[in-house]
């Protein structure tokens with residue numbers, strides 16, 4: 116991944132903001148009073164999302180090319196219906212689940228999250244989806260499982276970017292089980308209240324807001340519950356540059372660039388970069404997951 120010339124930037128986003136749980140707002144609790152929910156951040160409601168246009172035209176989805184405009188141009192070639200997800204490994208109910216069947220009964224929410232790419236640009240995205248924990252509970256995680264591995268669709272005839280061996284396809288990602296079960300970790304099926312656009316990972320992708328964007332794997336076709344830390348694509352390519360954890364951390368620079376600041380995509384030409392926040396602003400919610408770990412070493 117290389118940094119491209121900064122294009123745009125925009126207004127500041129208040130650091131304390133975590134997310135808005137639309138359901139709870141509708142339930143009358145108010146966006147400012149969600150702090151009592153265990154493991155969840157306080158929703159301030161003041162994260163101003165990027166435009167639909169920004170979010171769907173400036174993408175990383177290497178299956179369709181390495182350029183930021185390639186996914187919007189070429190991802191429409193991907194067939195997303197029918198879609199099924201294979202769930203295997205240490206689960207009570209392994210199998211191949213139809214997408215619609217799998218999401219039935221899940222509690223859908225809007226989550227407005229910061230999104231920070233390892234290339235040092237960021238956006239704010241209003242996702243629609245459900246907590247990954249719900250899906251894992253549905254299939255029944257067995258006691259030996261310690262990690263969750265994910266794979267993206269690999270269908271070369273629909274994915275022109277896979278002709279080039281930039282990645283050992285399929286794209287793979289993984290989380291530790293406690294990260295996967297964390298209430299901030301969601302499976303997103305849409306954004307701005309619309310079905311997930313192909314370029315953003317239709318019909319279903321992972322979103323882990325405190326980690327660099329590449330952990331949020333798109334267009335998932337396989338989920339495996341495993342005992343050992345799984346192989347992950349960017350870590351396989353450059354283990355010294357992309358750690359398994361890849362938590363957003365302004366104090367741990369990429370070997371080739373600083374991670375202390377970021378460029379907000381989509382605003383004014385003259386807006387300055389903003390400081391990158393520890394765990395992308397979700398420190399209060401997730402720091403405990405890493406108690407006792409050396410984050411310089413386990414980056």
Ligand SMILES: Nc1nc2c(c(=O)[nH]1)N[C@H]1C(S)=C(S)[C@@H](COP(=O)(O)O)O[C@H]1N2
Pocket residue numbers: 170173174175176177178231232233267286314315316327328329330331332333334
């Ligand atoms: N399958 C797959 N998932 C992927 C990627 C990819 O190339 N292929 N790129 C990652 C990177 S680097 C980022 S920053 C985000 C971009 O998500 P967005 O285009 O929806 O903003 O997707 C991540 N998930």
Ligand SMILES: [Mo]
Pocket residue numbers: 175231232233234327328329
């Ligand atoms: Mo990224």
